[in-house]
Amino acid sequence: MYDDADCVLCRVIEDGTYVVWRDDLVAVILNAFPYTSGHVMVLPVRHVGEVEEIAHDEVAPLWAAVAKAVVAIKAGYSPDGLNMGANIGRVAGAGIPGHFHVHVLPRWGADTNFMTSVAEARVLPEALPSSLERLRKAWPA
Template sequence: MGVPDPFLRLWTPHRMAYIAGENKPTSTSSGDDCPFCRIPSLPDADGLIVHRGPAAYAVLNLYPYNPGHLMVVPYRHVADYTDLTPEEVSDVASLTQQAMQAVRIASAAHGFNIGMNQGEIAGAGIAAHLHQHVVPRWGGDTNFMPVVAQTKVLPQLLTDTRALLSKSWPTP
């Protein structure tokens, strides 16, 4: 519609679910409304779980910044890092290390952004259930697409990425 221009379009309609807040919990309580509480009850492939630990699990981000973008999530519905038990802190840290190793094995990541946003004001999409992001980075991965078009190009389906990373997960 409108006057044609010389730009090509890369449509990413799957991102509308994220933009519209689809599947975002409406309450801060645990249970079926919280996707991070619901995911562990699903088979690993359906929930995109890459690995399960004793107190936390590693899951692919449904709306990844880069291919292989994982999150490490405690099973317990807790919002603040200071409220984690020592066992949960240990498992989140251990799974983060293992996630980095798996991504390096699977796709030779050059670096990582690792972190968590604490609270909505800090940018947490689901602030009620703590989750740590593990975002792989490669030299040159910030190209014109995200800068100019605000679009990321992901070369692999999430189910294929989950299978690859699960197979590459190191044994502690």
């Protein structure tokens, strides 16, 4: 069981449906509201909201998982580039400020989904289950 039953990210990890990969310390999940196909979030399994609260033994596995997410996204999507980052606090853009996570997402020269432009809508070329399958197949050993 996870530390915060009200945390949507803890529930996603526990449910497992959108988990690309996980171990005891770190999980990689699909973003349910992606900016583009292949948008994942890398996070500690333990419910922790602030970067300075991440335990020493979680730091290296977290960043190793970020690197593996980059490898999987490059293998699965052949993007022209990637965005990677964390929003700390609501004023910084964190939609879920209570559980630290790093966004990793592919980008292409002509993509249009990164910024919502009309009626808060984004058009994704791939359904979430297809993204999940693609990333799981591309996940490095």
